Amino acid sequence: MTQPLLIENARIIDPASGMDHRGAVLIENGLIADLSTGGPVGVPDGAEVVNAKGLVLAPGLIDMRVFTGEPGKEYRETLASAGQAAAAGGITSFVVMPDTTPPVDDGALVDFLLRRAKATSAVNILPAAAITKGLEGKDMTEFGLLKEAGAVCLSDGRKSIQSTALLRTAFSYAANYDMTIVHHLCDTDLAGNGVMNEGLFATILGLMGIPIEAETIPLARDLQLALLTDVRYHAAQISTAYSVELVAAAKKRSKRITCGVSINNLALNENDIGRYRTFFKLSTPLRCEDERQAVIDGLRNGTIDTIHSDHDPQDVEVKRQPFAEASDGAIGLETLLAAALRLVHSDDVDIKTILRAMTSRPAEILGLDSGRIAKGAPADVILFDLDYPWQVTETQIRSRSRNTSFEGARLAGKVMRTIVGGQTVFSHETETAT
Amino acid sequence: MAQSRSSKASSAAAGSTGDYPPFSQRHLLSIADLQPYEIIDLLDRAEKMVPISRQERKSHPTLAGKTQINLFFESSTRTQGSFEIAGKRLGALVMNMAVKTSSLSKGETLIDTAATLNAMRPDVIVVRHSAAGAVELLSQKVGCAVINAGDGAHEHPTQALLDALTIRRQKGRISGLTVAICGDIANSRVVRSNLLLLGALNVRTRVIAPRNLLPAGIEHLATEVFTDMRKGLEGADVVMMLRLQHERATGRMIPSVREYYRFYGLDAEKLAFAKPDAIVMHPGPMNRGVEIDPAIADGPAAVITEQVEMGVAVRMAVLDALLPAGDNTP
Numbered sequence: 001m002t003q004p005l006l007i008e009n010a011r012i013i014d015p016a017s018g019m020d021h022r023g024a025v026l027i028e029n030g031l032i033a034d035l036s037t038g039g040p041v042g043v044p045d046g047a048e049v050v051n052a053k054g055l056v057l058a059p060g061l062i063d064m065r066v067f068t069g070e071p072g073k074e075y076r077e078t079l080a081s082a083g084q085a086a087a088a089g090g091i092t093s094f095v096v097m098p099d100t101t102p103p104v105d106d107g108a109l110v111d112f113l114l115r116r117a118k119a120t121s122a123v124n125i126l127p128a129a130a131i132t133k134g135l136e137g138k139d140m141t142e143f144g145l146l147k148e149a150g151a152v153c154l155s156d157g158r159k160s161i162q163s164t165a166l167l168r169t170a171f172s173y174a175a176n177y178d179m180t181i182v183h184h185l186c187d188t189d190l191a192g193n194g195v196m197n198e199g200l201f202a203t204i205l206g207l208m209g210i211p212i213e214a215e216t217i218p219l220a221r222d223l224q225l226a227l228l229t230d231v232r233y234h235a236a237q238i239s240t241a242y243s244v245e246l247v248a249a250a251k252k253r254s255k256r257i258t259c260g261v262s263i264n265n266l267a268l269n270e271n272d273i274g275r276y277r278t279f280f281k282l283s284t285p286l287r288c289e290d291e292r293q294a295v296i297d298g299l300r301n302g303t304i305d306t307i308h309s310d311h312d313p314q315d316v317e318v319k320r321q322p323f324a325e326a327s328d329g330a331i332g333l334e335t336l337l338a339a340a341l342r343l344v345h346s347d348d349v350d351i352k353t354i355l356r357a358m359t360s361r362p363a364e365i366l367g368l369d370s371g372r373i374a375k376g377a378p379a380d381v382i383l384f385d386l387d388y389p390w391q392v393t394e395t396q397i398r399s400r401s402r403n404t405s406f407e408g409a410r411l412a413g414k415v416m417r418t419i420v421g422g423q424t425v426f427s428h429e430t431e432t433a434t
Numbered sequence: 435m436a437q438s439r440s441s442k443a444s445s446a447a448a449g450s451t452g453d454y455p456p457f458s459q460r461h462l463l464s465i466a467d468l469q470p471y472e473i474i475d476l477l478d479r480a481e482k483m484v485p486i487s488r489q490e491r492k493s494h495p496t497l498a499g500k501t502q503i504n505l506f507f508e509s510s511t512r513t514q515g516s517f518e519i520a521g522k523r524l525g526a527l528v529m530n531m532a533v534k535t536s537s538l539s540k541g542e543t544l545i546d547t548a549a550t551l552n553a554m555r556p557d558v559i560v561v562r563h564s565a566a567g568a569v570e571l572l573s574q575k576v577g578c579a580v581i582n583a584g585d586g587a588h589e590h591p592t593q594a595l596l597d598a599l600t601i602r603r604q605k606g607r608i609s610g611l612t613v614a615i616c617g618d619i620a621n622s623r624v625v626r627s628n629l630l631l632l633g634a635l636n637v638r639t640r641v642i643a644p645r646n647l648l649p650a651g652i653e654h655l656a657t658e659v660f661t662d663m664r665k666g667l668e669g670a671d672v673v674m675m676l677r678l679q680h681e682r683a684t685g686r687m688i689p690s691v692r693e694y695y696r697f698y699g700l701d702a703e704k705l706a707f708a709k710p711d712a713i714v715m716h717p718g719p720m721n722r723g724v725e726i727d728p729a730i731a732d733g734p735a736a737v738i739t740e741q742v743e744m745g746v747a748v749r750m751a752v753l754d755a756l757l758p759a760g761d762n763t764p
Contacts, residue, residue, distance in 0.1 A: 200651025204466075206566035206588030206623060209650055276567030320545050322565030324586065 002422055004028040004044045010052035010383065012037065014059065015356030016363075016372035025057060027379040030422040035375050052383050055416055058355050059371050060092025060123075060380035061337060062362040064182070064260055065236060065308040067157070067329070069400075070116065071109075072101025077313040077400045079113070083121030085333040085398040087426035090415035091309075092380035093124035093370060094333070095182075098135065099157035105130035105141045107149035114150050122425035123418075124380070126152040126366065128182060131170050137161045140170055143177050152366050155182035155236065158283060158312075158328070162188060164221055171229040180232040180365060182260075183222055185243075186283065190214040195324045197270045197285045205276065207323060210285050212240040219243050223250040226257055234365055235259035237310065239284045241294030248303045258365050259303070261295055262310035263332055264405055267339045268292075272405070278319050278326035279405045282310070296348050299357060305365065307357040309336040313401030330405040335392060337384065339406060341413035344386075351386075379422040388414035457755035461573045461580040464589040465630040473598070473631060480599050480744070480751035486523060487746055494750075495525025500557040500757055502526045505547075506583070507533050507563040512718060512742070513583050513592075517560045520749035526557070526757075544568060548575040557757055561585075566623075579756040581749075587621050593717055594627035596748040598635070600741050601672055604713050609636040614666050614708070615656075616642040616698060617676030617725055618683065620649040624676060624717045629655045642666035644698065646687055663698055667707040673735075674715045675700050678725050691724050701727040705735065713737045 008024035012035075023037035026047075034041050043049065063086070069076035079096070086094055096113065098104035104113060110127045117125035129151035133139045137159060146154070154174055160183065161167055167183075174181050191214040196202050198209025219235055223246060226233035235247060237260050247259045264282055269292045273280045280286055287295075298304040312329025319326050332339070340358065343349040363371025370380045392406045418426035457475065459467060468476075486494045502521040506514050514530065521528040531551075542550075544563075551559060558579040561569045566586030573580035584590040602608050613632055619625050619641045632639050633655075641648065641656040642663050653659050660666030667673060680691050688694045700714065714726075714735045722728040730736060 198650050200654050203649040203651045203655065204626070206586050206626060208587075275570060317543065320543070320571075322544065322563065322568035322571055322586075324565045324567075 002030075004033070004047035005050065005419070005422065006041065006043055006047050007050045007052050007057055007383065008041070010055055010057035012057045012373055013352060013355055014373035015352050016059075016360035017374065018352070019373070020352060025373065025381065027381070027419065027422050030379055032373060032375055032377050032379050032381070035373065054385065055383045056386055057373070057381060057383050059359040059373055060382050060418065060420065061090050061358040062366070062368065062371055063091045063094035063308050063311070063333065063336065063358070064306055064362050064366070065097060065262070066094040066311040066333065067097045067099055067313065069313060070100065071112070075400065076315055078120065079117050079125055080120035081398065081400045082311070082333065083117075083123045083125065085311075085331070086123045087418045087420070088398055088415065088431070089309075089334040090337045090382040090384060090418050091123060091333055092382070092418060092420045093126060093368065095126045095128050095152060095366070097155060097157035098128055098130040099159070103130050103135045104128070105133050105135070107142065107145045110146055110149035110151050122423065123420050124370075128153050128155040128157070130154070131156045131181065132161065132166070135159045137163065137166065140166070140173060143173055143179055147177050147179055151179075153180040153182050153234070156184065158184060160184045160186040160188065160218060164225070167222065168225050168229065171225050171231040171233065175229050175231040178232065180234055182234045182236050184236045185215045185218045185222070185238070187214045187218050190217065195281065196273060197287045199270070199288055201270050201273070201288070205273070205323075212242065212287070212291070215240055215284065216242045216246060219246050223247070223257065226250070227254055230254070230256060232256045232365075233258070237262045237265065237284050237308070238298075238304070239265040239287050239295060240291045244294055244298035244303050247298070251303065258305040258361075260306040260308055261299065261304050263307055263336050263339045264310060264330060265292065265295055266299065266307065267342055268405060273323075276323040278321065278323055279330050279403050279407065281323060281326050281328055282330060282405075283328040296343065300349050300353060305357065305361045307336075307340055307354070309333050311399075313399055314403045315401055319403050330403050331397070331399045331401055332404070334398060335404065335406045335409075335411065337415060338390070338411035338413045341386065342411070345412055379419055381419050382415055383417040384413060384415045387412050390414055456758055459756070461582075462591055462752050462756060463570050463573060463580065463582045465591045465594050465627045465634070466589070468634070470634045473595070473634060476595055476748070476751055476755060477599050477602060479755055480595065480748040483747040483750040483754070484744070486750070487743065492523050493525065494523060496754055497521065497757055498525035500526045501555070502528045502558045502560065502753065503551055503554075503556045504528065504530045504560045505533065505551065505562075506531070507561075507568075508584070510562055510584070513562065516742070516745045517581075517583060517749050520746050520753055523746070524750055524753055526753065544572055545575055548572045552576040552578070558753060581752060581756070584623055587623050587626070589627045590623040591627050592745070592748050592752060593624050594631040595752070596741055596744040597628055597674065597715060597717070598631055599744045599748055600715065600737055601713070603740070603744070604737055605671060608632070611671040612638040612640065612669055613672040613674060614640040614642055614670040615674040615676065616663060616666065616700065618647045618678050618687075619643045619652060619676070620647045621679065622676050626655070628674065640666050640670065642698070644688065663704055664707045667704060670708040670712055672713055672715060673700065673705065673708055675726050677717065677719065677721060680721060680724050695724060699723075699725055699727065700730050702730065705730060715741055718742070
């Protein structure tokens with residue numbers, strides 16, 4: 001058994017219960033053994049006592065959308081390197097997307113991922129299994145067997161299924177096993193050769209645009225099919241005002257409909273592309289400021305449930321290219337919390353709402369026991385300094401790829417300690433001491 | 435028409451271009467990077483280059499000993515030829531990289547290519563690429579001057595400069611004119627460079643196209659936007675026609691060539707809406723019978739061959755401006 005750990009004098013924020021209070025947490029045997037917001041907490045013999053004065057204690061973050069290169073493209077990212085990056089970013093669990101080589105479309109691969117994750121990574125890695133074989137958007141995978149193997153949800157990752165008939169069948173079959181469908185939204189025909197948000201800025205740069213309708217048309221279709229089949233449906237990431245409207249309307253009719261947003265669409269807009277900066281080439285594309293503001297509204301009013309990093313490691317070879325020819329994606333595990341806290345510091349969103357979208361809401365959607373500070377819950381917790389100023393530099397990146405959309409960014413808010421199942425997997429002190 | 439400044443300029447012709455302060459840009463990547471005075475400066479320099487090409491011995495070797503590489507990822511006989519002649523008339527050693535037969539078609543990245551060429555120590559690289567921003571990306575990785583000879587649907591700065599020079603020689607001025615640009619606005623780099631250049635010089639710019647060939651936000655880039663060609667041409671001093679990539683567009687962007695020609699092809703009837711002394715321009719190569727009536731293309735209002743001639747002058751001026759004599763820094 002590990003040494004018991006008492007964290008006292010922390011500002012405990014637990015979005016699940018609504019708690020935001022000074023208090024102490026006792027961690028023992030991988031669980032939150034006790035919790036106090038006033039009275040004394042019994043300190044077991046030999047416990048490590050941490051005075052967390054000035055720090056926030058919150059549930060560890062749960063990131064619903066992470067890509068790695070394992071198996072197949074380990075030079076981009078392994079489960080181990082992604083795990084280290086996650087730990088440094090205060091992420092104690094993440095869903096790994098099935099877009100690997102080969103794709104995770106078979107129970108044996110889910111099993112492989114779980115074993116590799118356990119052997120090489122200190123954080124919880126939750127595999128998402130493909131909806132269609134080979135992520136080809138044609139034939140369904142074995143949902144039941146994938147669930148048995150340990151898949152936490154079904155998703156075709158970066159791919160968006162185009163066939164309405166196939167989606168209907170898949171939604172209905174997923175409902176049969178009570179599995180959540182997480183679907184990326186892109187009408188590939190309408191998006192065409194588009195490489196960024198359609199509008200004046202794309203026109204000035206001479207780049208082909210992707211209209212917002214390439215997102216809202218498949219979203220409207222998915223929502224109707226979700227209502228028809230009563231599946232647990234999670235729109236992977238939305239980015240437009242009209243998408244927020246569509247989801248809000250559908251949510252009135254079903255409690256099983258949820259949606260997420262990438263931190264990139266919350267914190268950045270298309271102007272960040274500047275002169276063809278490919279680290280800002282993303283799918284879902286960065287939109288204009290009006291759409292970003294609408295998405296922030298959607299987060300504030302609860303239409304948007306979750307915030308994720310959309311961590312997508314890409315190497316120099318595919319990123320240092322002309323914009324239209326470069327790969328999509330940016331890493332984000334290490335910057336997720338601090339980038340989200342930008343919205344808190346700018347008074348756009350309160351801290352509890354921000355944390356809820358990265359803790360209790362994803363836990364509820366995925367059916368996890370974590371994501372909350374409560375007696376008996378898994379001891380997946382983080383301590384962070386809400387105001388700690390730092391600058392993102394290439395040298396400090398733990399991910400194997402360096403394609404961060406926050407390079408050079410000045411951020412406020414840093415994880416001081418990350419605890420997974422009672423074990424400290426990251427400590428700011430030891431990191432800075434070495 | 436068409437007298438203007440050419441005679442005046444020719445007297446100063448053989449003179450050096452050293453009357454000008456050093457050009458402040460390291461590369462010519464886009465018109466957007468240029469201040470109005472820099473545009474005027476380049477046009478003035480180009481004006482002085484015109485007579486050189488009209489001499490019997492077309493040589494003005496200010497770039498002797500310099501190396502110019504033409505790197506064309508998209509083939510373009512006329513632009514590449516124009517840059518080659520421009521460089522050679524200034525005495526530079528010009529090398530054409532045939533991209534299709536080089537390792538570039540074997541998956542070498544643009545960055546690797548840049549590093550390789552850079553190691554050969556050229557003084558200037560002229561680049562055309564099918565992707566917007568590719569020339570700028572390459573410019574960041576080399577130690578010499580880079581000239582954008584067209585990058586995707588982004589910019590084609592020397593085309594805009596040669597168009598402006600042609601207009602100035604024909605009309606005696608640029609400011610205050612009304613210039614109508616008609617055709618595939620959405621996919622044209624020529625339009626973007628022209629709108630930026632003409633806009634910087636206080637020209638009333640108009641774009642004319644069917645809605646599906648107008649890019650989003652174009653109303654912020656042009657003074658006026660028209661879908662009716664006759665209205666768009668009304669009172670225009672200059673009519674610029676664009677090439678329609680009809681092999682690519684038919685069925686996808688437009689239903690047929692005959693319908694396009696009926697509504698957006700320049701013929702005498704539509705041209706009559708422009709000013710009586712309006713000039714007709716085209717960046718070439720032309721599709722006679724697709725976007726322009728052969729009678730107009732070869733008629734008195736057309737200044738299309740002068741555009742080609744000004745192209746050489748402008749490119750000489752740009753090379754000369756970017757590579758000041760005696761400067762041998764890598």
